[in-house]
Every structure is written in structure tokens, then in C-alpha cells.
Amino acid sequence: MRMQLRTPVAQPPAQVWAGFTRQLFLDLAPPLPQLRLLRFDGCERGNLVEIGMYLGPVGLARWTSLITEHGELPGGGRYFVDLGQQLPAPLRYWQHRHLMEAAPNGGTVIVEDLEYRTASRVLDALLYPLVWAQFAWRRPIYRRYFGG
Numbered sequence: 001m002r003m004q005l006r007t008p009v010a011q012p013p014a015q016v017w018a019g020f021t022r023q024l025f026l027d028l029a030p031p032l033p034q035l036r037l038l039r040f041d042g043c044e045r046g047n048l049v050e051i052g053m054y055l056g057p058v059g060l061a062r063w064t065s066l067i068t069e070h071g072e073l074p075g076g077g078r079y080f081v082d083l084g085q086q087l088p089a090p091l092r093y094w095q096h097r098h099l100m101e102a103a104p105n106g107g108t109v110i111v112e113d114l115e116y117r118t119a120s121r122v123l124d125a126l127l128y129p130l131v132w133a134q135f136a137w138r139r140p141i142y143r144r145y146f147g148g
Helices: 013-018 022-028 121-136 139-146
Strands: 002-009 034-040 048-055 058-072 078-086 093-102 108-117
Touching (some): 108 139
Antiparallel strands (some): 002 108, 034 048
16 A cells, blocks of 8 residues: 655755654654654664554564665755564555655655555555554644744
């Protein structure tokens, strides 16, 4: 299943790229499940991000992603891609492209370009609203960080 969410912000791509920090990652976390950031190397190729997922004191799963690429987009934008290495059930595949496209007004459009799969297309479709909500949650946080 594939989805894209687009969020325009005021700052230029280089500033948005620089703002993708450990603190932003923590602030982007949705309320449920609770996430504990176990490792955050950064957003460049070869970096790892590891998350523990919890419901109260109960550990649910671990999620590890590898940053497989990063770089510049035409027009001065930036990007990085994380690929799920260890995923919580029922996910079997996860790729998240973070695009910071230069906007004509000097700002940036942050694009969340997601692709995920489970064992079933029906389950993929059932998860779509939940995955969408988890990422729509980020929009006001991006605007708070980068203006909008």
C-alpha cells in the first residue's frame, strides 16, 4: 500500500533538513502506541533508528529502520529514505521517503511518501486509515517547527 501526505512549511529545504533531529523525531511520535527512542544515529545513509513500542509498561514490539539513502533533490530540495529492518507485526515491508521539496514561495513542502505491506492486501487496506492518521498527526508539529 502506498500513500503520500504533503505539508507546506515556511522555512527553506536546507533549514528543514537541519531540523530533522532527535528532538523532532521524539515530538513527531503519536500518543499511541507510546514510543521510546532507543537509538537515533541521524538521517544520513547508514544511520539506524530503533524504537521500542509500548502500551503502558507492556513492551509491544521493536522497530528498527536503516537510512538507505539521502541527498539533494532538483531545485535545492533534500531527502532521505528509511527502510524497515525489524518491524512490528503485522508489517512485513516498510519504506518511508522523506522529501523536502523546494516550494515556489521559498518554503518547503514536506512529503511523507510511504509504502508498506502486510501478508494480505485486505489487511493493508484496513491499516490505511491508521497509518494515515499517524502521519497526519505530524502536520501541525512540522508547522510549529518550521513555520506555516
